[in-house]
Amino acid sequence: MYCKNCGYKLGENAKFCRNCGARVQETEENITTKNLKRVKATYIKDSGELKITYNEKKFDTSRIKNISIEQWAYPFLNKGIKWNGLYEELKDFTGCTEFILQFDSDEESFATIKNALASQPVKLVGTNNTVTIVYSENPFSTRITINGKVFDTTLLQNRCIDEWIQPFQVREVHWNGIFKELEDYIGTDKYTVYFMGDQKLMSYLIDACPETVSIFYKAFKVHQKSKTLPNIGNINTEKINMDNLTDMAQKTVSSLKEKINNTTESTTKTSSTETNNQELSMKWYDFLSKYGMIFYMISSCLGVVFCIIMMSMVGFGTDYLIYALCYVASAIVALKIRKRLLNFQKDTNKILTIYFSVCVAVMAIANNTTLRVARGPFIPWLLSQIVVIILIYLNYTYFKKREHLFCN
Numbered sequence: 001m002y003c004k005n006c007g008y009k010l011g012e013n014a015k016f017c018r019n020c021g022a023r024v025q026e027t028e029e030n031i032t033t034k035n036l037k038r039v040k041a042t043y044i045k046d047s048g049e050l051k052i053t054y055n056e057k058k059f060d061t062s063r064i065k066n067i068s069i070e071q072w073a074y075p076f077l078n079k080g081i082k083w084n085g086l087y088e089e090l091k092d093f094t095g096c097t098e099f100i101l102q103f104d105s106d107e108e109s110f111a112t113i114k115n116a117l118a119s120q121p122v123k124l125v126g127t128n129n130t131v132t133i134v135y136s137e138n139p140f141s142t143r144i145t146i147n148g149k150v151f152d153t154t155l156l157q158n159r160c161i162d163e164w165i166q167p168f169q170v171r172e173v174h175w176n177g178i179f180k181e182l183e184d185y186i187g188t189d190k191y192t193v194y195f196m197g198d199q200k201l202m203s204y205l206i207d208a209c210p211e212t213v214s215i216f217y218k219a220f221k222v223h224q225k226s227k228t229l230p231n232i233g234n235i236n237t238e239k240i241n242m243d244n245l246t247d248m249a250q251k252t253v254s255s256l257k258e259k260i261n262n263t264t265e266s267t268t269k270t271s272s273t274e275t276n277n278q279e280l281s282m283k284w285y286d287f288l289s290k291y292g293m294i295f296y297m298i299s300s301c302l303g304v305v306f307c308i309i310m311m312s313m314v315g316f317g318t319d320y321l322i323y324a325l326c327y328v329a330s331a332i333v334a335l336k337i338r339k340r341l342l343n344f345q346k347d348t349n350k351i352l353t354i355y356f357s358v359c360v361a362v363m364a365i366a367n368n369t370t371l372r373v374a375r376g377p378f379i380p381w382l383l384s385q386i387v388v389i390i391l392i393y394l395n396y397t398y399f400k401k402r403e404h405l406f407c408n
Contacts, residue, residue, distance in 0.1 A: 017154065036100045036123060039090055043069065043105040054094050069109050073116035086113070087120045100125060102188060129191035131182055132218070133205075134405055135161055136197060141282050143344065143405060146185060150343050161201050165208050179210055194218040196404075220404055284398055285341065293338035296359075300334065303327035326362055330355075344406045349399030356392045360385075 003010055003017040010017060041052045048066065052059035063081050064072040075085040083089065091097055098121040103113050110126045117124055131151075134143040140158045144151040155175055156164045167177045175181065183189045189212045195202050196218045205215055307324035333355055340348045364385065399406075 036098055037094055037096050038100045038102060039094060040102045041104065043103070043109055045069070045106050045109050052090070052093075054090075057093075059090075059093050069112055073112055085116070087117055087122060097121060099123075100187060102126075123187055125187040127188065127190045129186050129188065131186075131191055131193045132196065133193060134196045135201065136282075137161075137201075139282075145344070146182065146191075151182075151185065162204050165204055177208075178205075179208065179213060189213070192216065196220060282402075284395075285402070289338060289341035293334045293341070296334040297331045297338075300327045300331035303330075323362075330359060346406055348406050349396060349403060352399065353392060353396040356395065360388050360392070 037054065039052065039054045041050065043050045048068070050061045050064070052061065063083055067076075067078070067083075072083060073086050075088070076083050084092075090099070090101070100123045101113075101117070102125045103110055104127050105113075107128060110128070114124055129147055132145045135141070137160065140160055142153045142156040142159070142161075142164065144153050155170070155173060164175065165178050167180070168175050176184070182191065182193075189210060192214045193205065193209075194216055195205060199217060202215065202217060209215055304324050304327045307320045307327065311320045337348070337352055337355060340351065
């Protein structure tokens, strides 16, 4: 799918264009979804009690009494009683082929119904919906995931929290406020929000929060753990008279003074690390995800062209064919990594480091064997390789500090 305003390629669930900020025009499928009828179902697994209502009408569930959910989710025939499956029964009950089913139950039962209705034109909505909001003001950055899926926040970038909580309009693009947008995306007004950022800013969300929504604070993970030392901070070594002590006692007091100083320095460093973890710059991430990986894809394509030219000049060779295939694989992997970066998927930093390392290794082998590129003096070449390795390590460290953001 592409933006009709600028032609930029859009993500699967994008609501705004990442390039120009224009709202993505809704497809016919999305428009009809808003007008679907809603069926409410409540299921208690322990007692097997099921209640289904539609427009204040109650659905007769006597045929599936004492029948497990794993059975009545699908069609069955039991002692002359015929059941057409949950979807067909609700279709006859509502008179609609497409509808929204709000199913309130435990996670296991919800998963069973989800599998049973996977191929049916039903929008299944549960009450155990989780929203995670990662917000920073240095610079203004907002990341949102809903039930593990990335929510498009292009319109919210470079905007403070008290702006996007309320509705606003930018030219033809209209934002309905964070809670209304989340409700439209999830399909229900019942969900739980976990906020990650400055605790003082939670008051903006709490003041505007509807009664059906719950909000909790979620702390950042601190990767650097401070070592636990004995509680020696209350010892006042200044009042100890060193002249009246033996040599052994003087050494003990001196050792205590050093431990107290080291404990103070360690506490200060840990406190500084925790503060910095909450205000992490995302400029390198934005550059790498938008332009850096595209550069690697283009470079790989040019490598393929180079190998084809060389084979046409010196004749077909297995070595050039192998490197051409490596370049093709590099372009495909770069495209996959870019998608993982944009979707904040887990272990992206490790995959990125492995990719860069393999690329450097392959190029070093190629330049010194098949491609026979003039290397020049050994020491400058070796220093250049060391610099590349250092850059790869710095990139890994950068994403390691932001590993808590990649949680999908």
